[in-house]
Amino acid sequence: MHKELNVKEKLFMLGCCTDDRCIICDWEVETQTHLFFDCPYSKQVLQLLEKWCGFNIHVSMLGGLQPAKDCLKQQVHYLLWNALYYHIWAQRNAARIQFVLLRPQKLAGMIKEEIQFWFDLF
Numbered sequence: 001m002h003k004e005l006n007v008k009e010k011l012f013m014l015g016c017c018t019d020d021r022c023i024i025c026d027w028e029v030e031t032q033t034h035l036f037f038d039c040p041y042s043k044q045v046l047q048l049l050e051k052w053c054g055f056n057i058h059v060s061m062l063g064g065l066q067p068a069k070d071c072l073k074q075q076v077h078y079l080l081w082n083a084l085y086y087h088i089w090a091q092r093n094a095a096r097i098q099f100v101l102l103r104p105q106k107l108a109g110m111i112k113e114e115i116q117f118w119f120d121l122f
């Protein structure tokens with residue numbers, strides 16, 4: 001969230017990798033913006049989650065805003081955005097280290113289950 005992730009653009013500039021292409025799509029330079037907002041994989045997961053929850057998941061939640069405790073939509077929005085951010089980064093790292101990548105439908109399903117589980121707890 002603070003542009004401190006070691007995306008390939010940064011690693012390439014430091015001489016730590018041989019190219020700066022996105023590990024997931026291999027189409028664009030892997031910047032933090034590309035990975036979380038512009039990568040076709042991330043966009044597809046986001047679209048699936050938006051279809052599920054029935055509203056747009058806005059980037060404005062990235063600033064770490066806390067949702068109002070009495071607003072279910074804000075809480076879902078907040079949880080979805082944070083889960084999406086975490087899981088896209090985890091998938092990116094799995095693709096880089098283990099050469100595996102979940103299908104967008106599978107990842108969206110996992111995130112939905114996590115959100116539902118969280119609400120079942122409270």
Ligand SMILES: [Zn+2]
Pocket residue numbers: 022023024025026027028034035038039040041
């Ligand atoms: Zn990409």
